[in-house]
Amino acid sequence: MALPNLWKLYNLRSSPYFQATLRQDSEATPLSLFVGRHEERQRLLTAIGGSRSSRQAVAGRPGIGKTTLVQAVKADALAAGYWTSAEIIPITADLTSEELIGQLLAGAYDSVLASSAQASGPAMEAAQQLVRSMRLRSGGFTVSALGFGAGGTSTQAISTPPGALLLDGPRVLRDLLAFALEQGACGVVLHLNNLENLAEADAARAADLLRSIRDQALLLDGLHLIVVGTTDAVRTVVQSHTQVRSVFSDPVVLDPLEPTEVHQLLQARYHALQLDPSQLVHPPVQAEVIDALHGLFHGDLRGLLKALEEGISALLGLTGNGDYAGPIGLADLTQVLSRRYGLELQDQLGATLWQRLAAWAARDAQAVLTQAELVALWGIKQPSVSQTLQQLIGAGAVDVLPRKGGEPLQYLLAGATRLALG
Ligand SMILES: Nc1ncnc2c1ncn2[C@@H]1O[C@H](COP(=O)(O)OP(=O)(O)OP(=O)(O)O)[C@@H](O)[C@H]1O
């Protein structure tokens, strides 16, 4: 049985506060909803157009809109004659350099197929064989929607030793890129994501990994690479080795969207999800709620959208399916979110960690603190502070600011925590 549509009350087809990344190939979350970021978008596109191969990085705090920006840039590039797909290539620290080249190859292969479904020839066959064997081995090596489940099976690929095949990766990738260029592509744009999931040691390993494939893969003619991650991860991965830094452009670091742009973002969603076109959409919340949450979440759009979705759903659940009674105000929404996030965090963290958060908020919920200051605040030793912070960051209760030179790291309460303790 389908759930009743809570959002009908507002003349909306479904929740306008979904947190998924916008993508070109999606009807539910289309790129037509994209707002702002004109300068960054242009800068990324210009670098792609400016040379036969390019390497760029997009950095920024969690949830600020990094992945969505790169999806928009890929759509721009596609319109300008580049081949690319909406797929994202994950980079994890346990990959070998052969496997990473395999990932790039799979991404390039998907991009060729997305732009030229009939593409064939020796370069495509070699790529297909390698990609297929990798995906069979790992049960889906990349997050590919194309995959191979629907197509044929290849017994040959299963019986071919993948290790030996992978050694051919650089050559197969080079030939595939050359093939794409021959077929009229201006180049192939690939999107390496998820640097944000790398812990510091893993980021260092990822940096070594990129260095190890630099000449064989990163510099290939026709390849345009965009890597995405949090500011510190990007800095470690792209800037710690001269050999890698020298072939990357300066990272594009994203600032939070302006408040007016966040309003535009939501207006675009309300409009796209309008249920009855003969009637207006009733705004679910007052404008000041949006501004307050945007500030509280420091530009983390995912956190903002999630808070709106969960808070409004909870309030609608409480009041039942009545009539539209005007947009929800800040006091009502923060009350329900405070209870909800409070229970969630206590449940997830346990009493001791919760009390440490409470002590922090009691001092000043906006405070940006160092480990040394937390030693004093919590009255525990530095190693315990460090361990506590790791747990709190892992749970999303605390954020860490990007490193500034040699200064000690600075920590602040996440938006959800400030709501919980507000
Ligand atoms: N410029 C934009 N225009 C419209 N919507 C956007 C824009 N940027 C981000 N969003 C929306 O905000 C949410 C978060 O965006 P996105 O997933 O791109 O952030 P992110 O920085 O990649 O997050 P993470 O750090 O978790 O990877 C998504 O729902 C996305 O649709």
Ligand SMILES: [Mg+2]
């Ligand atoms: Mg992302």
